Amino acid sequence: MSLSEPSTLSARLTALAHRLGLIGRGSRQIFARASALRLPFRLPPPAGTSICWHEGPPLQRLVDLPRGALSGPVQEDKALAHAALTQVVKSETQQLPAFDLRSIDGFACNAPTQQGYASFEEYAASEHCKQVRIISYKDFVKTISQALPHFLAGETLELRQASWRGARVFWAGEQQGEAFAGAIVYARRRGLEALLPANLIRYRLSASGLDNLQLRYHVLAMPGEAWSDPGFMGLLLDNGLPYARLSLLKAAGAPEFLLLPKEHPEATALGEGLRLAGAPDVLGYLRQLAQ
Secondary structure (H helix, E strand, C coil): CCCCHHHHHHHHHHHHHHHCCCCCHHHHHHHHHHHCCCCCCCCCCCCCCCCEHHHCCCHHHHCCCCHHHEECCCHHHHHHHHHHHCCCEEEEEEEEEEEEHHHEEEECCCCHHHCCCCCHHHHHCCHHHCCCCCCCHHHHHHHHHHHCCCCCCCCCEEEEEEHHHCCCEEECCCCCHHHHHHHHHHHHHHCCCCEEEEEEEEEEECHHHHHHHHHHEEEEEECHHHHHCHHHHHHHHHCCCCCEEECCCCCCCCCEEEEEECCCHHHHHHHHHHHHHCCCEHHHHHHHHHC
8 A cells, every 4th residue: 555545535535525515624524534434334125025014114104203213312403303204204095985906915914924925926825825715706705704804795995005115005904814815816817806995095205305304414324333333423422413313124134314414514524424434325215215
């Protein structure tokens, strides 16, 4: 390594800090130290193609996000971050007089046996559903009635849909998922129309909510290891930086969201430095899901 390389790198970082508007010496030092961190950054999980609602990113939780879901040292900082986050996802409920069950292809409950399957057809052909046998319309009614006891009386379905999960519709029932999937697959194969009233909750990412969040915050995906890393924690706590932390993704090893207010120069310096070090940008991730 050339003796001039460290000074050259320092000069480059200083020039970059100036371009980013990090004028103060303290901000430049935080930016340089943050950009040199080596943490095991991980991308947030993709939207997924599973029939299990809970295998996708649980962004619907942002709609009714409890105030206590965010952690951080200052209540006001958490409250401001909470207000911005709760505008990112919108929901609406539709009451549908006649919904065709054949359009359903997912479960909104969290049963481990339903995870990892890409379609009801794949799930119905699995070992979990080997007891389901439907060879006639009578069998179909008997089987679907195991999951929907008032099927013949016109039972109202509870359904979920999220824009980041495409057109897939998820049934929010809690019982007899094997029977339900087998009946849906049979109806599809036989061209059997099965209509029931339904309450459908649709979730979507809000363009204006994302714009507002991006205007006000750096939102970065931080690995769990960061919170015990002395380099990172020293930058965050020794400088008394405002921040909020959200553990939204519940999967093992999933990153947490770090929100740093852009109006604070030193918090912005940390955010820009972390991005340069490799921290994934959560806003970019969310905008990809919105498409």
